[in-house]
Amino acid sequence: xxxxxxxxxxxxxxxxxxxxxxxxxxxxxxxxxxxxxxxxxxxxxxxxxxxxxxxxxxxxxxxxxxxxxxxxxxxxxxxxxxxxxxxxxxxxxxxxxxxxxxxxxxxxxxxxxxxxxxxxxxxxxxxxxxxxxxxxxxxxxxxxxxxxxxxxxxxxxxxxxxxxxxxxxxxxxxxxxxxxxxxxxxxxxxxxxxxxxxxxxxxxxxxxxxxxxxxxxxxxxxxxxxxxxxxxxxxxxxxxxxxxxxxxxxxxxxxxxxxxxxxxxxxxxxxxxxxxxxxxxxxxxxxxxxxxxxxxxxxxxxxxxxxxxxxxxxxxx
Amino acid sequence: xxxxxxxxxxxxxxxxxxxxxxxxxxxxxxxxxxxxxxxxxxxxxxxxxxxxxxxxxxxxxxxxxxxxxxxxxxxxxxxxxxxxxxxxxxxxxxxxxxxxxxxxxxxxxxxxxxxxxxxxxxxxxxxxxxxxxxxxxxxxxxxxxxxxxxxxxxxxxxxxxxxxxxxxxxxxxxxxxxxxxxxxxxxxxxxxxxxxxxxxxxxxxxxxxxxxxxxxxxxxxxxxxxxxxxxxxxxxxxxxxxxxxxxxxxxxxxxxxxxxxxxxxxxxxxxxxxxxxxxxxxxxxxxxxxxxxxxxxxxxxxxxxxxxxxxxxxxxx
Numbered sequence: 001x002x003x004x005x006x007x008x009x010x011x012x013x014x015x016x017x018x019x020x021x022x023x024x025x026x027x028x029x030x031x032x033x034x035x036x037x038x039x040x041x042x043x044x045x046x047x048x049x050x051x052x053x054x055x056x057x058x059x060x061x062x063x064x065x066x067x068x069x070x071x072x073x074x075x076x077x078x079x080x081x082x083x084x085x086x087x088x089x090x091x092x093x094x095x096x097x098x099x100x101x102x103x104x105x106x107x108x109x110x111x112x113x114x115x116x117x118x119x120x121x122x123x124x125x126x127x128x129x130x131x132x133x134x135x136x137x138x139x140x141x142x143x144x145x146x147x148x149x150x151x152x153x154x155x156x157x158x159x160x161x162x163x164x165x166x167x168x169x170x171x172x173x174x175x176x177x178x179x180x181x182x183x184x185x186x187x188x189x190x191x192x193x194x195x196x197x198x199x200x201x202x203x204x205x206x207x208x209x210x211x212x213x214x215x216x217x218x219x220x221x222x223x224x225x226x227x228x229x230x231x232x233x234x235x236x237x238x239x240x241x242x243x244x245x246x247x248x249x250x251x252x253x254x255x256x257x258x259x260x261x262x263x264x265x266x267x268x269x270x271x272x273x274x275x276x277x278x279x280x281x282x283x284x285x286x287x288x289x290x291x292x293x294x295x296x297x298x299x300x301x302x303x304x305x306x307x308x309x310x311x312x313x314x315x316x317x
Numbered sequence: 318x319x320x321x322x323x324x325x326x327x328x329x330x331x332x333x334x335x336x337x338x339x340x341x342x343x344x345x346x347x348x349x350x351x352x353x354x355x356x357x358x359x360x361x362x363x364x365x366x367x368x369x370x371x372x373x374x375x376x377x378x379x380x381x382x383x384x385x386x387x388x389x390x391x392x393x394x395x396x397x398x399x400x401x402x403x404x405x406x407x408x409x410x411x412x413x414x415x416x417x418x419x420x421x422x423x424x425x426x427x428x429x430x431x432x433x434x435x436x437x438x439x440x441x442x443x444x445x446x447x448x449x450x451x452x453x454x455x456x457x458x459x460x461x462x463x464x465x466x467x468x469x470x471x472x473x474x475x476x477x478x479x480x481x482x483x484x485x486x487x488x489x490x491x492x493x494x495x496x497x498x499x500x501x502x503x504x505x506x507x508x509x510x511x512x513x514x515x516x517x518x519x520x521x522x523x524x525x526x527x528x529x530x531x532x533x534x535x536x537x538x539x540x541x542x543x544x545x546x547x548x549x550x551x552x553x554x555x556x557x558x559x560x561x562x563x564x565x566x567x568x569x570x571x572x573x574x575x576x577x578x579x580x581x582x583x584x585x586x587x588x589x590x591x592x593x594x595x596x597x598x599x600x601x602x603x604x605x606x607x608x609x610x611x612x613x614x615x616x617x618x619x620x621x622x623x624x625x626x627x628x629x630x631x632x633x634x
Contacts, residue, residue, distance in 0.1 A: 222627075231624075232621075
């Protein structure tokens with residue numbers, strides 16, 4: 001599908017676990033990938049990037065086209081944003097500097113409406129897309145990423161100059177990037193609905209990892225935390241339905257079973273907590289709670305979890 | 318009121334913070350008080366008991382009539398049980414050994430229906446009463462108790478051979494004991510309802526102290542934990558009402574304001590957690606949840622808190 005056109009230039013905005021993993025996979029697949037880094041620039045410029053991947057083995061990229069300033073980056077056709085949602089509004093200047101005309105900005109992030117604050121700061125000529133990553137990955141050390149399992153990216157169009165068939169073509173182009181790198185990828189017809197569905201996993205496991213100091217295996221081994229996970233999942237599904245989204249029958253049960261079969265996993269929020277970074281509470285909790293409430297749906301367990309996490313976050317950072 | 322009758326002999330079953338404080342206060346008021354101890358027997362037999370009381374100053378009792386075995390205790394007219402609810406069923410043999418005929422067994426404990434398991438193991442000739450302690454107190458070291466504030470005990474009749482006026486007389490006798498020691502005390506007409514009301518405080522603050530690792534002052538200083546406390550209190554009130562109990566209008570708001578004015582306080586459940594003792598989850602959470610559910614009332618935030626605490630408790634002990 002990509003054969004007759006020049007391969008796009010790709011920029012990675014925020015080279016953490018997600019940005020680093022997908023950037024390395026795309027670079028190794030032959031794409032021209034440029035990495036924007038902040039605190040880890042020197043380490044990566046000197047030693048490159050390394051992904052210790054359970055399914056793929058040790059994958060290295062050295063030298064890395066690494067940048068500490070977006071104005072030094074070439075114009076990128078695709079910008080993959082792997083930064084935390086808590087900094088989205090601050091990313092606009094870097095994105096504008098690194099974006100080719102009509103660039104596609106793909107946010108590889110969890111949470112609801114994470115594109116909105118950034119969208120408002122970008123010109124109408126840029127396309128904004130959302131990507132949902134189904135992957136167990138974390139940053140082990142500067143420039144070193146541990147990839148435990150999975151890897152799929154689902155891509156949907158958020159907003160921009162394209163409509164109708166042009167949107168679909170852009171989404172398919174994004175899907176094609178990941179597939180070219182050997183990764184599963186699918187187009188999402190409804191990004192907002194897909195974000196709600198992803199929350200069925202993120203809301204219980206991210207929050208409980210911090211609240212209970214527990215990774216997925218102990219959470220799935222205890223009768224009470226299992227019931228709590230199920231109850232939280234059920235509230236997310238109720239919220240999604242109240243907001244007008246169909247959730248496939250048995251979807252929560254499916255995610256529950258998938259998690260039982262996953263390797264033991266610490267969700268990203270736990271790593272944020274451990275490193276005293278702000279937790280992604282607005283994207284993963286506050287916005288879904290507000291959206292559900294506006295649709296007349298209370299999610300009391302999620303609200304209690306959110307308030308508990310807010311208290312913890314404020315003491316931690 | 319007590320002038321013309323012999324002062325009753327009092328036994329303290331479980332000389333922790335609560336048993337120790339009230340035992341010392343009663344002994345200093347001239348009552349014949351006998352203390353049953355386990356791990357701290359030697360320390361107390363040797364050094365006595367000391368209460369460092371913010372309102373009353375340093376109160377010492379030395380020598381202490383201390384026992385490591387209930388069969389050595391004299392027959393007691395009143396037995397004040399200060400042990401944890403988690404051990405109630407195990408206390409029956411000691412209580413039987415220390416009880417005078419027609420003794421009154423007063424459980425100074427929080428939670429719902431804490432008398433039931435013990436009641437079933439005691440002969441019908443014994444009176445069982447419940448006492449609710451409004452006090453900020455904790456065990457500082459073996460035989461050393463810190464008393465920060467308050468001290469009232471409310472007394473109600475649970476079950477036994479007395480009925481009608483005889484019940485009231487026994488409750489008034491209990492109230493009189495505490496008043497003789499300079500403490501506020503009141504009779505409760507409906508013990509079960511009073512236990513529900515006390516839960517309006519215990520359910521939020523005990524659980525959140527463990528879940529969030531926070532004492533009352535930080536919990537009352539943060540906007541999110543304040544809202545969480547209020548929401549949990551509201552659920553307890555709903556549960557109580559569903560179970561047929563009136564809760565005075567503004568009762569939760571009153572407790573909220575009282576807590577704002579209290580000295581910074583770590584609830585007893587936090588101390589239990591810290592010392593890896595089993596948490597009183599059945600008395601304070603599971604039974605109220607089951608009672609409310611049987612009355613058709615869900616308490617989702619309390620249920621989430623209970624399941625979280627159950628997970629924590631299982632990993633802690």
